[in-house]
Amino acid sequence: MTIRTGHFWIRFLFTSLILGTTGAGTYMFARLVWSGGVTILDAVMLVIFALLYFWLSIAFWMATLGLILCVLSRKPCRQPFEPNGIPLQEYANLPRTVMLMPICNEDPSRVFSGVLAMYESLQATGHAESIDFFVVSDTTDPEIWILEETAWAIARRTTALRHTEEEPAGDGGGIYYRRRQNNIGKKSGNIRDFCQQWGGRYKYMVVLDADSLMDGWSIIEMIRRMEKHEKLGILQVPPVLVSHETVFARMQQFVSRVYGEIYVRAYAFWSQGESNYWGHNAIVRTDPFIRHCGLPQLPGREPLGGEILSHDFVEAALMLRGGWEVRLAGDLGGSYEEPPVTIMDFVRRSRRWCQGDLQHLRLILLRGFHAVSRIYFGMGAMTYLSSLLWLLFVVLGLINGIGAAGRSIAVLGFMTVALLFLPKVWGYVALLSDRARMKAHGGAVKVALSVILEAAVSILTSPIFMLFNVRFVISILSGRGVKWDPQRRDDAAVAVRQAIHQYSLHTGTGVVAVGALLWFGSYQNLWLLVLLTGLLLSIPIEISLSSLWLGRRLRRLGLFLGPEEAEPPAVLARQHALRVEIRRLLQFRRRGDVFRRMVLDGALNAMHVGILHAQGLSDDDWDRIEPLAQVALYGGPEHLTLKDRRTLLASPTAMQWLHRQAWKQWKLTP
Amino acid sequence: MAQMTSTSANDPLAASPSEREAVQRVVLYFQSIGLPQEKATAVAEEIVRGSQAKWTRGDSGLAGRAMDRAMTRIAEWFDRLAASAGAPTPGTHAQLGWNLRPLLRAHPEVFLVSQDLPEDFRRAVAAACKPLLPLMAPRMMPPQSLWQLPHVWQRAIAYAYLMWYRLRTMRWVGRT
Numbered sequence: 001m002t003i004r005t006g007h008f009w010i011r012f013l014f015t016s017l018i019l020g021t022t023g024a025g026t027y028m029f030a031r032l033v034w035s036g037g038v039t040i041l042d043a044v045m046l047v048i049f050a051l052l053y054f055w056l057s058i059a060f061w062m063a064t065l066g067l068i069l070c071v072l073s074r075k076p077c078r079q080p081f082e083p084n085g086i087p088l089q090e091y092a093n094l095p096r097t098v099m100l101m102p103i104c105n106e107d108p109s110r111v112f113s114g115v116l117a118m119y120e121s122l123q124a125t126g127h128a129e130s131i132d133f134f135v136v137s138d139t140t141d142p143e144i145w146i147l148e149e150t151a152w153a154i155a156r157r158t159t160a161l162r163h164t165e166e167e168p169a170g171d172g173g174g175i176y177y178r179r180r181q182n183n184i185g186k187k188s189g190n191i192r193d194f195c196q197q198w199g200g201r202y203k204y205m206v207v208l209d210a211d212s213l214m215d216g217w218s219i220i221e222m223i224r225r226m227e228k229h230e231k232l233g234i235l236q237v238p239p240v241l242v243s244h245e246t247v248f249a250r251m252q253q254f255v256s257r258v259y260g261e262i263y264v265r266a267y268a269f270w271s272q273g274e275s276n277y278w279g280h281n282a283i284v285r286t287d288p289f290i291r292h293c294g295l296p297q298l299p300g301r302e303p304l305g306g307e308i309l310s311h312d313f314v315e316a317a318l319m320l321r322g323g324w325e326v327r328l329a330g331d332l333g334g335s336y337e338e339p340p341v342t343i344m345d346f347v348r349r350s351r352r353w354c355q356g357d358l359q360h361l362r363l364i365l366l367r368g369f370h371a372v373s374r375i376y377f378g379m380g381a382m383t384y385l386s387s388l389l390w391l392l393f394v395v396l397g398l399i400n401g402i403g404a405a406g407r408s409i410a411v412l413g414f415m416t417v418a419l420l421f422l423p424k425v426w427g428y429v430a431l432l433s434d435r436a437r438m439k440a441h442g443g444a445v446k447v448a449l450s451v452i453l454e455a456a457v458s459i460l461t462s463p464i465f466m467l468f469n470v471r472f473v474i475s476i477l478s479g480r481g482v483k484w485d486p487q488r489r490d491d492a493a494v495a496v497r498q499a500i501h502q503y504s505l506h507t508g509t510g511v512v513a514v515g516a517l518l519w520f521g522s523y524q525n526l527w528l529l530v531l532l533t534g535l536l537l538s539i540p541i542e543i544s545l546s547s548l549w550l551g552r553r554l555r556r557l558g559l560f561l562g563p564e565e566a567e568p569p570a571v572l573a574r575q576h577a578l579r580v581e582i583r584r585l586l587q588f589r590r591r592g593d594v595f596r597r598m599v600l601d602g603a604l605n606a607m608h609v610g611i612l613h614a615q616g617l618s619d620d621d622w623d624r625i626e627p628l629a630q631v632a633l634y635g636g637p638e639h640l641t642l643k644d645r646r647t648l649l650a651s652p653t654a655m656q657w658l659h660r661q662a663w664k665q666w667k668l669t670p
Numbered sequence: 671m672a673q674m675t676s677t678s679a680n681d682p683l684a685a686s687p688s689e690r691e692a693v694q695r696v697v698l699y700f701q702s703i704g705l706p707q708e709k710a711t712a713v714a715e716e717i718v719r720g721s722q723a724k725w726t727r728g729d730s731g732l733a734g735r736a737m738d739r740a741m742t743r744i745a746e747w748f749d750r751l752a753a754s755a756g757a758p759t760p761g762t763h764a765q766l767g768w769n770l771r772p773l774l775r776a777h778p779e780v781f782l783v784s785q786d787l788p789e790d791f792r793r794a795v796a797a798a799c800k801p802l803l804p805l806m807a808p809r810m811m812p813p814q815s816l817w818q819l820p821h822v823w824q825r826a827i828a829y830a831y832l833m834w835y836r837l838r839t840m841r842w843v844g845r846t
Contacts, residue, residue: 200807610764
């Protein structure tokens with residue numbers, strides 16, 4: 001791995017600034033706590049402080065670097081790509097590429113509306129002839145499985161009928177669907193299974209999430225860049241958060257746009273060819289991925305052993321280890337994903353990420369990884385460990401009586417607050433330097449109000465997240481694994497009862513802590529009340545942040561406004577329209593009848609059997625399955641368990657038999 | 671599912687409940703593959719009449735036999751269409767019903783016909799010749815070896831573990 005000299009010095013300077021800030025803060029803190037002699041508690045606190053300050057300094061200097069780059073650079077960041085100034089022949093004869101979307105129990109209307117919108121956007125470029133779409137499903141819910149197939153069949157028919165008869169069969173431009181019978185290895189296992197079967201067919205794969213969306217020209221440009229840079233293994237395009245309307249989701253969308261901008265610039269500049277992979281909205285060179293990125297099982301049991309959950313970081317590290325570059329295309333836009341809509345959804349996702357990131361701690365010291373990969377592993381784990389360290393620090397501070405008034409603590413407090421909040425100010429300043437962007441966000445005043453409001457909400461929510469993260473870290477370290485739930489993709493408010501159930505621990509902790517503080521604490525510790533307010537109010541906070549009404553109201557007021565809300569990109573608007581249409585066709589209101597429909601609907605049944613045959617699932621153990629089929633026929637599908645329905649659906653013979661018999665036996669009602 | 675229909679009161683087939691049920695089932699079946707009610711009823715009555723040849727009154731299997739005939743007619747039609755497509759694939763038969771369903775509503779006269787098809791029908795048949803899954807190009811994706819710590823770390827960890835073990839097994843209070 002080679003690093004250019006200039007780049008080495010930039011990294012050196014950047015690291016020096018971080019270490020310098022950490023050193024200064026730690027020195028001041030040491031003077032503060034060691035003024036009356038040193039105890040073991042003081043030493044422990046100092047170590048924790050240094051780690052936390054180091055963590056804060058990274059974020060601060062990254063934001064500062066991003067601001068400088070934003071002000072200096074005249075190129076827009078994360079803007080939808082337009083092929084201006086690039087010779088069109090560079091887009092001709094692009095190699096075979098697959099848009100790969102691994103899914104598991106997701107809303108089929110979201111999945112296939114996204115696929116169709118991207119397909120249409122690609123067709124509009126005129127360079128999509130070599131690009132296939134592949135939805136690889138790990139779905140276990142039989143009804144979602146059927147709806148997935150139905151939605152896929154709708155998408156396939158919609159696209160296939162547009163082509164002329166002269167087009168050769170089996171060429172690019174196909175939309176394919178396959179479902180695994182066993183979901184070994186979860187998402188990374190699903191991708192691996194695809195690579196082992198069809199990996200030799202495609203030079204590149206654009207990996208997507210169920211909620212990913214990409215503009216056609218951005219995809220074409222990604223392929224062009226991969227073609228141009230032969231050592232490039234993975235090109236990550238930073239996604240922008242879009243589409244949801246709850247207060248919490250809109251705030252994340254605003255943050256991703258305003259603050260995300262400077263971080264993306266800084267990160268792309270700092271990391272160069274040793275960047276990271278976020279698992280989706282990225283293009284991957286298939287051959288080296290297959291050769292270098294097969295993930296092993298970690299020795300030992302879950303949660304820290306077994307399957308690697310946060311596979312993306314490890315795959316990037318393995319790609320770097322194999323001598324390939326991983327880059328972040330900070331300038332490239334047209335890449336979207338959806339945020340979690342409530343704090344609870346965010347936390348549920350964090351639970352999975354926390355387990356995966358803590359697993360990475362086991363990889364930090366292993367042989368062969370690039371130093372930068374080790375930093376990414378450490379930073380991932382630190383995201384969650386820092387919560388535990390903050391809690392420890394506050395508790396030890398209370399025990400140890402830190403809170404002495406004086407100039408030192410005032411300066412230190414000011415420095416810490418500056419490190420925490422200046423990145424938000426930098427985001428705003430960067431926006432000021434770009435008038436068009438500022439206008440798209442609603443203007444300087446409204447953005448300033450949004451920044452202040454977001455900062456206030458983040459002060460209130462940070463102890464809530466801290467407590468959740470602490471629980472996760474402790475539960476994972478004590479050996480409890482994680483259940484893999486799909487992320488909710490719809491806006492939905494949290495009911496009062498649900499919020500009370502989920503946040504009773506937080507509220508209780510807040511009440512006890514405030515009581516103890518008022519009873520035992522001195523006035524110097526009263527600053528902690530700011531943090532504890534978030535815990536005390538966690539129930540109303542969750543209810544109001546998950547509110548759709550409030551989210552829309554804030555939008556009408558022009559707060560937390562993003563460019564995608566003011567003027568949705570074509571691909572996004574099309575995806576929303578297609579989703580409504582596919583939902584109507586899938587008739588979600590009659591979800592209980594889904595299995596019955598699959599049995600009776602001749603076209604759908606034949607398509608389902610056809611896919612099973614195409615996947616090589618033709619040999620059934622009919623003697624074992626026949627009793628289940630008889631139950632379905634004479635008792636009705638409602639008498640079958642989920643597992644039974646899955647078994648029947650996986651058997652082509654059973655589904656054909658049921659189709660024929662049901663038309664003769666079932667009472668057919670309107 | 672389309673609504674259950676009934677045959678005309680003047681139709682002799684409507685006289686018997688078994689016959690009426692047979693017609694209704696076949697009509698529903700044809701409607702489920704996209705045929706409008708009028709055409710579905712006409713073809714269904716013809717099929718039920720044909721099924722009556724070996725059927726005696728009181729036999730409860732008329733509906734079943736009519737359904738078998740209806741399904742066979744569709745399957746044979748799809749076979750002819752697939753053969754006419756030129757380059758059918760194993761998935762062609764499976765896709766024909768799905769691709770033709772929206773078109774049958776507009777062109778019911780083409781039902782069970784395999785020659786002189788309208789342009790959109792021919793395109794739908796051609797589209798059904800695309801494979802359901804592309805040809806496989808298998809590759810081995812070997813799991814990478816991650817379990818080699820640098821020697822210095824191996825020694826450090828082994829030494830740390832040894833220390834930990836000694837601390838845990840040390841008798842802190844005097845021997846008994």
